Amino acid sequence: MSINLAAKLRIGTQKSHTAVENVGFMKCFVKGVVDKDCFAKFLSNLYFIYSALEKGIENHRNHPVIEVMYFPELNRQAALEKDMEFYYGKQWRSQIKPSPATQIYLNRLQELVTQTPELLIGHAYTRYMGDLSGGQMLQAIAQSGLKLTGFQGTSFYNFEQISDKKAFKDKYRQALDAVPVDDATAANIVAESNYAFQLNMQMVQELEGSLIKAIGQVMFNTLTRSHSVGSTEVATS
Numbered sequence: 736m737s738i739n740l741a742a743k744l745r746i747g748t749q750k751s752h753t754a755v756e757n758v759g760f761m762k763c764f765v766k767g768v769v770d771k772d773c774f775a776k777f778l779s780n781l782y783f784i785y786s787a788l789e790k791g792i793e794n795h796r797n798h799p800v801i802e803v804m805y806f807p808e809l810n811r812q813a814a815l816e817k818d819m820e821f822y823y824g825k826q827w828r829s830q831i832k833p834s835p836a837t838q839i840y841l842n843r844l845q846e847l848v849t850q851t852p853e854l855l856i857g858h859a860y861t862r863y864m865g866d867l868s869g870g871q872m873l874q875a876i877a878q879s880g881l882k883l884t885g886f887q888g889t890s891f892y893n894f895e896q897i898s899d900k901k902a903f904k905d906k907y908r909q910a911l912d913a914v915p916v917d918d919a920t921a922a923n924i925v926a927e928s929n930y931a932f933q934l935n936m937q938m939v940q941e942l943e944g945s946l947i948k949a950i951g952q953v954m955f956n957t958l959t960r961s962h963s964v965g966s967t968e969v970a971t972s
């Protein structure tokens with residue numbers, strides 16, 4: 736059994752976290768600059784990703800590693816479906832398709848589902864822990880930036896079944912420390928988590944062009960000039 740997988744993941748992905756926080760789209764987002772079409776596209780990409788990830792986890796729920804990390808209360812697919820209807824209407828299914836970077840991400844998830852399902856843990860960690868952390872702040876920004884009410888259009892960030900996020904994250908970290916993997920597999924999970932960060936980064940980088948069109952190059956340059964210190968390099972909770 737690998738000791739401290741939670742700490743290995745946190746420390747092993749700090750640089751990736753800082754890198755994704757410093758992508759133009761994220762920097763603008765944090766500063767309150769959110770364009771509705773870009774945000775809808777961002778969520779539509781995530782709809783495809785979470786659908787694939789959650790189906791893969793469900794199919795392997797009895798796998799010795801996956802079963803320890805099986806928390807269906809995290810599932811985002813249904814929430815994203817609500818958001819898709821909000822932005823694209825009842826016919827949303829025919830309105831959206833995975834972007835090129837999303838397709839690469841989906842191919843990787845499919846590969847893991849068939850070949851090395853234990854590495855799906857690296858993807859689940861990267862997305863869900865992020866959604867429960869910085870994601871909560873992003874929800875508030877999107878809500879006010881897009882003048883939305885409640886969780887309309889931001890259901891994705893609403894974990895209805897998890898009232899105490901901090902307590903849940905502690906439980907999730909404890910579960911990570913209890914997964915039955917050796918050190919080599921633990922290292923592969925950390926590497927996969929870094930790859931998940933990279934795939935997420937590519938997905939948001941793709942949206943930069945449309946964001947620049949919406950807000951203008953000058954504004955974009957102003958908002959993205961400075962480099963932020965990474966949140967996971969400073970935060971401790």
Ligand code: HEM
Pocket residue numbers: 741744745752755756761762765860861862864865866868869870872904931932935966967970971972
């Ligand atoms: C600009 C946007 C972001 C901000 C401001 C942000 C902020 C934060 C903060 C403050 C934490 C620390 C929470 C804690 O220690 O409990 C955190 C943790 C985390 N974030 Fe982000 N984040 C952002 C984007 C992302 C993205 C895009 C991802 C992945 C795709 C991500 C993945 C994670 C993960 C996995 C953790 C957990 C680290 C750990 O404790 O193991 N974050 N984020």
